Amino acid sequence: MAAKRLLLFDIDGTLVNTGGAGVESLKTTVRNRFRTEDDLRDIEIAGKTDRAIIRDILRKYQVDPTEENITSFAREYIDRLPFSLSRTHGRVLPGIQQLLERLKAQPHIVLALLTGNLQQGARLKLRHYGLWDFFEFGAFADDHHDRNELGAFARKRAQLKHGHHFDAADIDVIGDTNHDIACGKAFGARTIAVATGSWSREQLQGCTPDFLFDDLSDAGGVINKLGW
Structure with a gap:
C-alpha cells in the first residue's frame, strides 16, 4: 500500500475563481x-x-x-x-473537478484545505461550486492571522483524524501566490504553485516552488508528475 500523503489546497485562484x-x-x-x-x-x-x-x-x-x-x-x-x-460570475478552475475526483478515489491520499479564508467563508465558497465535500478538514484564518502558522494546525488535524504522523516530506501545499509557497516552506512541505490566480508564472517562479504548473487542466499528467 502506498504511504499516506496529505494534500493541502488553497481555495481562491487555485480551486475556484469566484469573480471577486x-x-x-x-x-x-x-x-x-x-x-x-x-x-x-x-x-x-x-x-x-x-x-x-x-x-x-x-x-x-x-x-x-x-x-x-x-x-x-x-x-x-x-x-x-x-x-x-x-x-459574480465565478467558476471552478480548469481540471479541478476531475483532479479532485481522481484523488478522492485513492485511499492513500488525504485531501484537506490550507486557506486564508475563514472556515465559514471557505464552506460558502466551495459549497457554491460543489467542491466542499471533497475535503476532510482544513486550516483556516480562524486558526491564526499569519498564514505561515497554519501548517501546524493542518498537520495536527490530519494526525488526529487518521492516527498517522505526517512528516513534512509527506505533505504538499498547493496554491497560486507567494504566500502559499512561503507557508509550505515554513514547515518544510513540498510546494506546488499554479498560475491560475493573480500571480503570473514568472512571479511564482521567483518564489522557487518545488513544482510550477500553468494550470491543473491535465489531471492525469499532474498526478503522474507529482507521484500522487
Whole structure:
C-alpha cells in the first residue's frame, strides 16, 4: 500500500475563481460601516488571511483591530458573502473537478484545505461550486492571522483524524501566490504553485516552488508528475 500523503489546497485562484465575490463582500461591509466607497486597492488581499485583511482595513479607518472588532467585521463579511457569490460570475478552475475526483478515489491520499479564508467563508465558497465535500478538514484564518502558522494546525488535524504522523516530506501545499509557497516552506512541505490566480508564472517562479504548473487542466499528467 502506498504511504499516506496529505494534500493541502488553497481555495481562491487555485480551486475556484469566484469573480471577486470575497472582495465585493469586503467592499460592501466597508461601505456599510464607514459610509464610503473604497476599492481596497491599497489593501493586499491575494494570499493573505481574512483576519489579516480585516486588521489592515480596520487600521486604515483608524479602528483598533481588537478581537471584538475583527470578529464583528468578519461576521458581517460572511453574512454578505452568499449574495456576492450569487451575483459574480465565478467558476471552478480548469481540471479541478476531475483532479479532485481522481484523488478522492485513492485511499492513500488525504485531501484537506490550507486557506486564508475563514472556515465559514471557505464552506460558502466551495459549497457554491460543489467542491466542499471533497475535503476532510482544513486550516483556516480562524486558526491564526499569519498564514505561515497554519501548517501546524493542518498537520495536527490530519494526525488526529487518521492516527498517522505526517512528516513534512509527506505533505504538499498547493496554491497560486507567494504566500502559499512561503507557508509550505515554513514547515518544510513540498510546494506546488499554479498560475491560475493573480500571480503570473514568472512571479511564482521567483518564489522557487518545488513544482510550477500553468494550470491543473491535465489531471492525469499532474498526478503522474507529482507521484500522487
